[in-house]
Amino acid sequence: MNQLNNLIKKELSFYFKNPLGYIVVCLFAIIANFLFMKDVFLRDDTSMRPFFDMIPFLLLFFVPALAMRVFSEEQKAGTLETLLSLPVKEEIIVLAKFIAVSICFTIAFLLTLSVPISLFFLGKVTVGLLLCQYLGAFFLTILFLSITQFFSLFSKNQVVVFLISVVVIFLLFIPTILNDSLFIISPIYYYEQFQRGLLDTRALIYFTVLTTLLQVAAIKKLKRL
Amino acid sequence: MITCDHVTIQFGAKRAVDDLTFSIKENGVIGLLGPNGAGKTTTMRLLIGHLSPTSGTVSIFYKNPKTDRIETLSQIGYLAENNPLYPEMRVLEYLQFVSCMKNADLPPDLFSQVNIESVLNTRIEELSRGIKQRVGLAAALIGNPKLLILDEPTSGLDPIEQEKIQQLILNRAHNTTILLSTHILSEVEHISTRLLMIDHGKLVYDGKTPKEKGAVEALFKKHIAI
Numbered sequence A: 001m002n003q004l005n006n007l008i009k010k011e012l013s014f015y016f017k018n019p020l021g022y023i024v025v026c027l028f029a030i031i032a033n034f035l036f037m038k039d040v041f042l043r044d045d046t047s048m049r050p051f052f053d054m055i056p057f058l059l060l061f062f063v064p065a066l067a068m069r070v071f072s073e074e075q076k077a078g079t080l081e082t083l084l085s086l087p088v089k090e091e092i093i094v095l096a097k098f099i100a101v102s103i104c105f106t107i108a109f110l111l112t113l114s115v116p117i118s119l120f121f122l123g124k125v126t127v128g129l130l131l132c133q134y135l136g137a138f139f140l141t142i143l144f145l146s147i148t149q150f151f152s153l154f155s156k157n158q159v160v161v162f163l164i165s166v167v168v169i170f171l172l173f174i175p176t177i178l179n180d181s182l183f184i185i186s187p188i189y190y191y192e193q194f195q196r197g198l199l200d201t202r203a204l205i206y207f208t209v210l211t212t213l214l215q216v217a218a219i220k221k222l223k224r225l
Numbered sequence B: 001m002i003t004c005d006h007v008t009i010q011f012g013a014k015r016a017v018d019d020l021t022f023s024i025k026e027n028g029v030i031g032l033l034g035p036n037g038a039g040k041t042t043t044m045r046l047l048i049g050h051l052s053p054t055s056g057t058v059s060i061f062y063k064n065p066k067t068d069r070i071e072t073l074s075q076i077g078y079l080a081e082n083n084p085l086y087p088e089m090r091v092l093e094y095l096q097f098v099s100c101m102k103n104a105d106l107p108p109d110l111f112s113q114v115n116i117e118s119v120l121n122t123r124i125e126e127l128s129r130g131i132k133q134r135v136g137l138a139a140a141l142i143g144n145p146k147l148l149i150l151d152e153p154t155s156g157l158d159p160i161e162q163e164k165i166q167q168l169i170l171n172r173a174h175n176t177t178i179l180l181s182t183h184i185l186s187e188v189e190h191i192s193t194r195l196l197m198i199d200h201g202k203l204v205y206d207g208k209t210p211k212e213k214g215a216v217e218a219l220f221k222k223h224i225a226i
Helices: A002-017 A019-037 A049-067 A069-077 A079-084 A090-111 A114-122 A127-151 A158-177 A181-185 A187-195 A201-224 B040-047 B069-073 B091-101 B129-141 B159-172 B185-191 B215-223
Strands: B002-011 B014-024 B028-033 B055-060 B076-079 B147-151 B177-182 B194-199 B202-208
Touching (some): A002 A019, A002 A090, A002 B091, A019 A049, A019 A090, A049 A069, A049 A158, A049 A187, A069 A079, A069 A127, A079 A090, A090 A127, A127 A187, A127 A201, A181 A187, B002 B040, B014 B040, B014 B055, B014 B194, B028 B040, B028 B185, B040 B177, B069 B076, B129 B147, B147 B159, B159 B177, B159 B185, B177 B185, B185 B215, B194 B215
Parallel strands (some): B028 B194, B076 B147, B147 B177
Antiparallel strands (some): B002 B055
16 A cells, blocks of 8 residues: 555656646646637536536547657656566556556546636536536546556557547547447447436446556556566 | 566566566575566565566565455565655655555654654655665654665665664664665675576576675676676
């Protein structure tokens, strides 16, 4: 537990000791807030649906932008060798990096709370629905993060990791965009359940299983490096 | 302590380590000497469990460094080639990080031992190469390891810094096994008690380090195909 905390602290200190963390987190919050707020008075509605409808498209770029470095940078700098020469399990390394980036995005989502707070003064906001929508956004984030983290083990080049991750994540969008019968495999379909305020067991299982499988795959890959 | 038994490592068509057999039981400095590309770094990575042998067996403290990674690494201090450190961290922060990962306290005399007291609050990226090596060595010494594996610790340093690092290594040699890889002949002559010489992945010499001036060079010329 001590090792896990220490590694999370190291990862977080990296993000907040250089501009990358601030830029990605703040830019995400600013763009999300702006895109929603610019039309809020035209809609004459206090629903947060338009806000959460654009979140997957923002996450498509912002998650790989923040997570592309997690292993690729360590491989390029050689520090992964230093880290792996310490008596720490690969599971802890993968989990710590995953938690650290998740914390960054939790901060980014906290910065978007200005939207529902503003709407609260303009009309009625259903807190239960709002929590469910944020939970869906969080599940989507950690799934995209797991995908990027996995691919960051395959290349020392962060740009390559970013592009591969964006393409793979976008491929997961396609069944829903085309309304294809394969929509059942798309995370967007399950994300939609949360947006309707449904805490669907299938959605919870889908995100938990996929994220866990990707974490296990990342651990296996790290053990083979 | 260290046993390599007929170890071979193959990377595609290239045989990086070829039927390597040696065993180390004693404390002191054991020099691993060889030209560039001889297989020194591959051997060291094998010993810390970063690589698996294609054939043969390796054991460190009677354990397999790959399958019993945590148990073996908790008794090893490792300084990698080029000493990769986290540039954004401060020296003290980095050493505290390493001590926490090793579940060990920072030895109270560590900073004075490696002479880094004046740079504890300096960011690693701002340090000179010599001081970075000392920080890497300090990190390797945390947890009082029984085995130190140092991959070219003086490479690229000026003669004064080289001598300082060599002295630090010698100070630990009485109670620690130190496997030191280098291609600097004078270095092994000066500090090692035993010499392992490898060339093209093969062990070509295993014996006491001759202390007469120029004797290591003569051995090197005799055994290494240049």
